Amino acid sequence: MRNQAKPYNTYSSSHTFNPMSIFSNFLIVGLIFLSVFALTLRDAQASRPRVSCEFSWKENQELNVKAGNKFRNATVRTSEYNRLIAMGSVPARVSADRGQHCQLNHPENTLIDTQIEKADFRLHHSGRIPNCSDLNAVVVCRGAN
Known part of the structure; x- marks a missing residue:
């Protein structure tokens, strides 16, 4: 048991x-x-592919604008990547925030938008402060590694 x-x-x-x-x-x-x-x-x-976009503008003595550029990297969808690369150089939209900055906008993609200070593109510091509308900026996007 x-x-x-x-x-x-x-x-x-x-x-x-x-x-x-x-x-x-x-x-x-x-x-x-x-x-x-x-x-x-x-x-x-x-x-996802990455793009590197360059905003650039030329010097303008009359408007006291110094030539310059600003880079912005972004991760985008493949279809968006192909479209941005194919666009080449396009005019950027420039807007003011009524302060010390200007907003540089890509016309097709908000991920690429960036901001710059007005003092960064002032040619002569004794001259007038340029307006954001004085920038004739263009933006071109390339593939980033």
Whole structure:
């Protein structure tokens, strides 16, 4: 009678219902899902092409504007990349924020927009402060590595 088998449906007190174990299992599964999702997003973002866009403007003695340029890098969709590269050099939209800065806007893509200080394109510091509308800026985008 020593090796008597236990009945199949024997309830053991060591296996009681613990709601915290269900919660912790749910939490672990959720964390695994989020980490896989984050890795997938990172890989998708890494495969997107990058563009480097250069805003440039010429010197204008009459308006006290110094020649200059400003670069902006952006990650875009492949179709957007092809379109931006094919556009070549286009006039940039320049707007003022009524302060010390000017906003340089790409006419087709807001990811490429950038900001410059008015003092950065002032030719003679003794002369007048140029207006943002005095910049005749153009923007050209190229593929970035």
